[in-house]
Amino acid sequence: MDRILLVDDEPSIQLTLGDALADEGYEVAIAGTIEKARQTAALLPPTLVLCDLRLPDGSGIELLQEIKTRTPEIPVIMLTGYGTVESAVDAMKAGADEYLTKPYEQKHLLAVVKRSLELVRLRRRVDELEATVDRPIGQAPSFLRALELASAAARSECTVLLLGDTGTGKEVFAQYVHRASKRARQPFIAVNCAALPENLLESELFGHEKGAFTGAIRQRRGRFEDAHRGTLLLDEIAEMSPPLQAKLLRVLEEQVFERLGSNRPISVDVRIIAATRRNLEQEVAAGRFRDDLYFRLRVVPITIPPLRERPGDVALLVQHFVRLVERESGRRLDLAPETIDRLSRHPWRGNVRELGHLIRRLAVVAPEALITPAQLPDEYGEAHMAASADEAIVPEGTLAEILSGYERTVLLSALERFDGHRGHMADALGISRKNLWEKLRGHGLS
Missing domain, CATH: 1.10.10 (Arc Repressor Mutant, subunit A)
Structure with a gap:
């Protein structure tokens, strides 16, 4: 049952509105002051709050701000008999979901309450659905250890360092940490540090002022500003140049930076998740990565095992990607047991990403819904696997x-x-x- 906290010092409002809400099937808690509202909310957490703008011990805006700071998902509807444009603007700026002036039509108020609660339920449902999308999938012990670490990291504000081969799902893990954290409703921004040259990466991260460099025809916000109060994933962090590493270290330590072409400090509240396929200890030893930044990043290091080390997870991932493809294309797809067995024995040099691309490829080119081993591309056939076993495959890298x-x-x-x-x-x-x-x-x- 939805619980509504009614905060109003007028006995007539407490009686008439309280009864009307109860008749609609809501549980109603009533408070006549800000202090009483605080105590009531602590004992009986509300689903929605109706709050008068003027109360004996202060402004309802004060209570509104407290509620939105602690529990931003709870809708707050402000009520007032002193309606002005200024008070309405102040209330909406402070986070009010609705603003009604007295005398209000009771039927309209009840409709606003119902609509606000339906929106709360819809948001919860969206959150539940989002939690299942791109959730890291696997049951191998090494994978579950990584997932357990990610869950623990999500409950903290610590910097996370994701380690693993290309395609293992580092960004999926980063999204999982973000969605399971208290920052889940705020932005998640991903930047690939290897995709841009140094000068463009600096502008991408920190933004620039008009005229900061040739071609800077207007002011531009950086990704740190875009990720304010949320999470910023710095993928392929090992590819970042030493000067940018120094600038990043300052943001991590002080939560302050300047745009290119400006001396004005900008404060941000950003949770950093870094990811790399390289061995950062070796990069530090070789002088290519700052040791102070390395230790600042690896507060919670999480190593994601490659798919070749967890062949038992291939069937789970196949099922996941098949569902995604069916939802995207509307085409039914099914892999025969012997096909899944064949894929479980594949070396998967491209890891989970390679498997996902294969399933999408099959959805396009396979003539029938049931995929047999004979319909797999040549590189996934027995002949190719036998040749791979006979010939030593030299991995990429130093x-x-x-x-x-x-x-x-x-x-x-x-x-x-x-x-x-x-x-x-x-x-x-x-x-x-x-x-x-x-x-x-x-x-x-x-």
Whole structure:
């Protein structure tokens, strides 16, 4: 049952409006002062608030601001017998959802209440649906550990560092952290640091003033301003130049920056999530990444395992992508069990992104709804898989990155095999516990 808090010091309003709301099936709590309203809301959290503009112990605007600061999702309808344009503007600026002047038509007020509550329910439903879209999907132990870390990070304001190969779903994890956090109703902005040259990336992030550089014909807000009170994902953070790294460090430490061509400081409240496919410890050792920024970013490091290390998740992901494709195209698609088995044995160098692209490709080119192994593209056939097994596939990257990737794979396998028991892992790998701990920490697995 929806609970309505009526805040008004007039006994006649308390009686008539309170009874009318109760007759509509609402639970009604009544307060005649701001202080009483605070106490009532603390004991019986309301679904909606009706508040008079003038109260014995202060302005209803004060209570409105308190409610919107603590619980912005609760609609507040302001009531007043002193209606002016100025008071209406003040109330709406403070966050009021509706503004009604006395004497009001009771039927109209009840309709406004009903509409506001329906909007609350609609928003909740949208939030529930959004929570299921692009949620990280998997059940492998290594994946669930990453998801558990992401859930814990969402409950805090800590900076998050997402580590993983290209296509593993780092942006999906970032969106999950954002949507599960208290910033969920605020913007989520993603910037790929590798997609722009240094001068354009600086303008993209921090904005610029008119005339700041050739071609700057008008003032432009940066992504930090766009993400105010929300979350900013800095993807491929390792590709950021040292000068920009220094500027980013200042924003992280002070929550202040200046647009290009300006000395005016701009304050922002932004939660930073960084992501990279590179080993940042190696980048720091090579002098390509600032160590102070690295430690500032890796408050909560989360390593997302590649799809080749969790073949049991392929069937779940196939089901997810099939549902998406069916919703987008209206075409039914079904993969035979032997087809899913074939895909589960594929090396997936492009990870989850590659699998998603394959399902969309099949929806376009497959002649029938049921996809058999024979309908898979050649690169997913038995002949290609056999050739891949016979010929060593040299991964992309430097030798150090390749060896680091293999080491991480071995460590993940040992973690699952020995259920995280460090002593058994160290014995099996033939290294000391101290060395094992250092390697786990280096790969973000500690």
